[in-house]
Amino acid sequence: MVFQALVIDKDDAGYRAGLQDVTESRLPDGDVMVEVDWSTLNYKDALAITGSSPVVRSFPMVPGIDFAGTVVDSSHPAWAPGDQVVLNGWGVGEKHWGGLAQRARVHGDWLVRLPGGFTPRQAMAIGTAGYTAMLCVMALEKHGLTPGDGEVLVTGANGGVGSTAIALLAQRGHTVVASTGRVTEAEHLHALGAHAVIDRAELSSPGKPLGKERWVGVVDAVGSHTLANACATTRYGGAVAACGLAGGMDFPATVAPFILRGITLYGIDSVMAPQALRQQAWNNLEQGLDLVKLEAITTEISLVETPTYAEKLLAGQIRGRVVVRLRNDA
Ligand code: NDP
Numbered sequence: 001m002v003f004q005a006l007v008i009d010k011d012d013a014g015y016r017a018g019l020q021d022v023t024e025s026r027l028p029d030g031d032v033m034v035e036v037d038w039s040t041l042n043y044k045d046a047l048a049i050t051g052s053s054p055v056v057r058s059f060p061m062v063p064g065i066d067f068a069g070t071v072v073d074s075s076h077p078a079w080a081p082g083d084q085v086v087l088n089g090w091g092v093g094e095k096h097w098g099g100l101a102q103r104a105r106v107h108g109d110w111l112v113r114l115p116g117g118f119t120p121r122q123a124m125a126i127g128t129a130g131y132t133a134m135l136c137v138m139a140l141e142k143h144g145l146t147p148g149d150g151e152v153l154v155t156g157a158n159g160g161v162g163s164t165a166i167a168l169l170a171q172r173g174h175t176v177v178a179s180t181g182r183v184t185e186a187e188h189l190h191a192l193g194a195h196a197v198i199d200r201a202e203l204s205s206p207g208k209p210l211g212k213e214r215w216v217g218v219v220d221a222v223g224s225h226t227l228a229n230a231c232a233t234t235r236y237g238g239a240v241a242a243c244g245l246a247g248g249m250d251f252p253a254t255v256a257p258f259i260l261r262g263i264t265l266y267g268i269d270s271v272m273a274p275q276a277l278r279q280q281a282w283n284n285l286e287q288g289l290d291l292v293k294l295e296a297i298t299t300e301i302s303l304v305e306t307p308t309y310a311e312k313l314l315a316g317q318i319r320g321r322v323v324v325r326l327r328n329d330a
Pocket of ligand 1: 042043155156158182314
């Protein structure tokens with residue numbers, strides 16, 4: 001069978017991503033074949049497609065760190081043809097061909113059943129960004145964050161992780177402050193549930209080891225000085241969930257917030273997260289995400305448009321999430 005895939009090649013002719021017709025025999029090993037209905041464009045996919053960061057470990061590679069689809073063939077005991085599934089991470093789209101293709105062959109242990117409350121499109125509107133936002137919220141709440149405690153900061157607010165984190169936190173009753181470089185989008189961020197909006201410039205320059213205590217919790221998708229300043233302004237005993245590096249991979253901080261204010265820094269990883277945690281995150285998303293808000297942050301594109309949108313995403317021109325339609329009748 002021949003199907004369409006976005007393929008990244010790197011050879012003497014350079015690094016390039018383009019649409020190709022691919023035969024099933026070229027798919028990597030795996031015990032489950034999935035017809036992909038929807039995929040998404042995450043920050044990591046944009047890095048892979050544009051080649052701006054060494055995300056792809058072998059070539060040729062089909063990018064796409066997540067997908068939602070329907071099992072068409074399986075020798076794995078948990079999955080049968082017709083099952084609707086979701087995949088996030090596990091190195092898919094980095095070292096194992098990924099979701100930006102009409103077919104994917106993967107290991108059954110990597111799959112999660114599509115939560116009954118979501119269509120495949122909605123699951124991908126959430127995607128790895130939204131599922132990571134939920135992992136951040138779960139880490140903060142496990143730490144003890146309770147509605148009414150005070151302000152919770154979300155950085156990279158107009159991005160996929162940030163937008164979803166705002167909607168999730170607000171839905172759960174938390175008071176959210178959104179930090180963004182696009183304050184012109186304040187109205188949209190308020191509609192998602194943000195109580196207040198601040199300019200990200202307040203957090204992005206080198207700061208003091210400790211600042212005025214403000215946040216009871218933080219979801220940080222930005223890293224670098226933003227993360228350091230967020231830690232320095234977190235209230236005594238509060239917690240910061242760090243999941244991203246949109247502003248840089250460095251962490252130019254001091255130990256002061258940790259040893260003088262007892263704050264906790266949680267590292268959030270979605271790629272290798274254990275199945276039980278994933279399942280819990282997806283269950284929580286099913287119960288705690290307003291689907292009207294989800295649709296408001298979703299842009300739909302076709303596979304052929306993904307390279308253009310990858311450039312836009314890295315240029316900070318995308319608001320929220322991008323879903324990629326793989327099947328014309330999906
Ligand atoms: P998006 O591109 O959708 O959003 C990133 C947002 O960060 C932008 O919209 C922008 O928000 C802000 N931003 C961009 N550049 C800068 C900058 N130079 N300085 C400060 N802020 C900036 O990406 P995602 O939301 O999908 O991902 C966010 C981060 O989280 C990425 O680094 C990604 O790799 C990471 N991630 C990590 C995961 C994990 O498992 N740990 C899983 C998923 C994502 P605004 O315009 O509002 O300022």
